[in-house]
Structures are given as C-alpha cells and as structure tokens.
Amino acid sequence: MGQKRILVTGAAGFMGSHLTDSLIRLKHRVFTVDDLSGGFLENVNPKSQFTKLNLTNTNKTKRYITRIQPEIVFHLAADASEGRSQFMPLDCSKRNYLAYLNVLVPAIDTGVKKIILTSSMSVYGNQKPPFSEEMQTKPVDIYGISKEAMEKATVILSQVHKFHYVIIRPHNVYGPRQNMADPYRNVIGIFINRLLEHKHFFIYGDGKQKRAFTYIDDCTPYIVKAGLENYSGEIFNIGPSEAISINRLAKHILSHFVANPENPPKNLRPVHLPERPVEVKDAYSTNDKAKKLLGFKKTITLGEGIVRTVAWAKKKGHQRFRYVKGLELVSKDTPRTWTDKLL
Numbered sequence: 001m002g003q004k005r006i007l008v009t010g011a012a013g014f015m016g017s018h019l020t021d022s023l024i025r026l027k028h029r030v031f032t033v034d035d036l037s038g039g040f041l042e043n044v045n046p047k048s049q050f051t052k053l054n055l056t057n058t059n060k061t062k063r064y065i066t067r068i069q070p071e072i073v074f075h076l077a078a079d080a081s082e083g084r085s086q087f088m089p090l091d092c093s094k095r096n097y098l099a100y101l102n103v104l105v106p107a108i109d110t111g112v113k114k115i116i117l118t119s120s121m122s123v124y125g126n127q128k129p130p131f132s133e134e135m136q137t138k139p140v141d142i143y144g145i146s147k148e149a150m151e152k153a154t155v156i157l158s159q160v161h162k163f164h165y166v167i168i169r170p171h172n173v174y175g176p177r178q179n180m181a182d183p184y185r186n187v188i189g190i191f192i193n194r195l196l197e198h199k200h201f202f203i204y205g206d207g208k209q210k211r212a213f214t215y216i217d218d219c220t221p222y223i224v225k226a227g228l229e230n231y232s233g234e235i236f237n238i239g240p241s242e243a244i245s246i247n248r249l250a251k252h253i254l255s256h257f258v259a260n261p262e263n264p265p266k267n268l269r270p271v272h273l274p275e276r277p278v279e280v281k282d283a284y285s286t287n288d289k290a291k292k293l294l295g296f297k298k299t300i301t302l303g304e305g306i307v308r309t310v311a312w313a314k315k316k317g318h319q320r321f322r323y324v325k326g327l328e329l330v331s332k333d334t335p336r337t338w339t340d341k342l343l
C-alpha cells in the first residue's frame with residue numbers, strides 16, 4: 001500500500017496518539033486533530049500535522065476537512081466518560097454524535113474512501129456477556145446511545161454514499177498515556193494515580209462487577225489492520241475474553257505497589273461507594289471474530305500490563321485530578337467522588 005492521506009481525530013488522547021504513532025511508522029501522511037479537552041499536546045506525534053480544533057464546530061470542521069481531503073479517517077475523538085454521560089447528556093451527545101457527523105459529512109463530500117469508527121462495548125448494554133458482534137445493540141446509557149447512533153449513521157450513510165467502513169468496539173483499554181487525571185473514567189489510571197499519592201481509592205458498588213482489560217499494544221495493531229487492509233462493512237470486538245472483577249483488579253494493583261521496594265504505600269485499601277446509576281454489572285466480549293479475521297492475539301497479561309503502566313505512571317508522577325467546571329445535571333445519585341471532589 002502506498003502512502004495515504006489519513007486523518008486521526010482525538011490524536012492527543014490515549015488511543016489516538018498510539019494509533020498515530022503506528023501510522024507514522026508505516027510512513028503515511030497523517031493529519032491529526034484534537035481540542036485538548038481530554039488529551040495532551042505532548043501525546044501528539046510531532047511528525048503528524050496537528051490542528052487544535054473542536055469538532056463540535058460544524059463550520060470550522062467542514063473547512064478543515066475540505067482543506068485536507070483525507071482518504072481514510074480514523075475517528076477516535078469523544079467524550080468517553082460513560083458513567084458521567086448521565087450527568088452531562090448534552091455535552092456527551094455533542095462531542096460524540098454531532099462531532100462525528102461534522103467530520104463524516106464533509107469527509108464524504110470530499111470523497112473519503114474509508115471510515116474507521118471507534119465505537120464501544122457500551123452498545124451491548126446489560127445483555128448477558130460475553131457479547132458477540134451479532135447481538136443486537138441495546139445501550140442503557142447516554143454514552144452507549146451516542147455510540148450506537150454513530151454506528152448506525154455510518155452504516156446508513158455508507159449504503160447511500162458508498163464508502164467503506166469498519167466499526168471497532170474495544171474494551172477497557174489501558175496503558176501509558178492514559179489520562180490518569182480524569183476523575184470520571186479509566187479505573188486503572190485512577191487507582192494508580194491515587195496510590196502514587198499514597199491515598200485510598202474508591203470502588204463503586206460491591207466491586208464484583210466484571211470487565212476485561214486490554215493493554216494498548218494488544219489493541220492498536222488491530223485498529224490499524226482493520227483500517228488499512230481490505231476489510232469493509234465489518235464490526236470487530238477488540239480485546240481479551242477473560243474478565244476479572246474490579247475487586248480483583250484492585251488487589252492486583254495494590255499488591256504490585258506494596259511489593260515494590262521503593263516507598264510502598266501503607267495500609268491502603270479500596271473504599272466502597274454506592275454504585276453508579278445504570279452501570280452495567282458484567283461487560284466483556286467474545287473475540288472469536290477478531291481472532292479469525294484479524295489474527296487477534298492477547299500478548300500482554302494483565303499483570304505485565306500493570307507493571308508497564310505503573311512504571312510509566314511513576315516516571316510521570318502523581319497528576320492532579322481535573323474536574324469539569326459544572327455537571328449539566330446533579331441528583332442524589334451523582335457520585336460523591338465528583339460532587340465533593342474526593343479524588
């Protein structure tokens with residue numbers, strides 16, 4: 001494959017920055033955008049052509065896309081705070097569904113060949129796991145609804161306007177560059193950031209809820225492959241199929257910190273808070289399709305992934321948690337970690 005003009009949105013974020021690095025290594029011409037609301041300039045690959053842009057702005061996004069005319073778009077920009085989306089429904093929907101259409105419409109209009117949409121496992125809602133791609137989507141939260149809408153818009157517009165697409169549904173990706181200062185999401189990052197400060201961390205509910213965690217290096221290559229090779233009209237779950245409870249995850253991270261000889265935190269334990277409204281109990285997927293068609297393989301165990309992530313986090317040092325200025329809705333069910341800024 002020759003050099004392609006590729007746009008990566010959300011490229012200052014965790015997954016978008018790793019993806020950009022891979023595309024640059026493959027010698028593509030990569031354009032990157034991000035409004036830095038959740039990402040960091042230091043994450044952006046300097047060999048890409050970066051523009052700071054808020055994709056909720058329809059006119060500015062249209063001008064930008066019309067100027068760069070991408071052949072392939074990897075769309076990762078999002079408000080990915082699933083738990084917060086019930087308290088920020090407007091912002092979440094604008095940053096997800098509206099921003100995506102703002103990218104999609106001028107991209108189609110200028111002849112885009114392929115769109116790779118980073119969706120989410122949240123579209124499955126609280127059906128019985130493991131989730132497989134053939135299941136109907138049944139989201140139960142605002143974030144999941146926005147991702148489902150983005151998926152459906154992709155399918156419909158591709159039927160009418162004839163472009164290729166692939167939809168990726170990753171699960172609980174973690175690793176270096178994850179925003180540790182986000183108090184609303186990234187459970188592994190939050191736990192580590194609190195431990196770096198020698199402080200207790202919080203678990204919502206009884207901690208028995210199960211998730212499957214994906215180290216970033218076991219995710220990026222498959223997004224690249226799905227985007228650059230001849231896959232079209234496909235949906236892929238990307239991630240391991242083994243799930244663990246949040247309690248066990250907490251134990252894992254804590255024991256890694258305690259076993260570490262330099263300055264171990266003492267007497268720290270998770271503190272349980274009420275569960276978050278509409279949080280899905282168990283969420284993990286099958287990866288049979290990704291294994292079969294993309295050659296997906298889990299190469300990094302959770303233990304090894306945590307060792308690598310903690311090493312990165314220690315180098316970076318504790319990050320002050322950054323709260324949004326105000327939630328759109330507050331109720332008695334709003335987690336106290338957010339209203340009382342407990343982190």
Ligand SMILES: NC(=O)c1ccc[n+]([C@@H]2O[C@H](COP(=O)([O-])OP(=O)(O)OC[C@H]3O[C@@H](n4cnc5c(N)ncnc54)[C@H](O)[C@@H]3O)[C@@H](O)[C@H]2O)c1
Nearest residue numbers: 010013014015034035037038039054055077078080172173
């Ligand atoms: N990390 C995960 O576990 C996970 C799991 C499933 C799906 N996803 C999806 O993958 C994508 C990347 O996730 P991530 O973990 O890297 O999140 P991230 O927050 O690190 O990256 C998202 C980036 O989008 C940017 N952004 C947000 N709104 C924007 C706007 N209006 N205009 C321009 N930029 C904007 C943010 O500044 C941020 O840098 C998201 O679409 C997310 O929904 C992530």
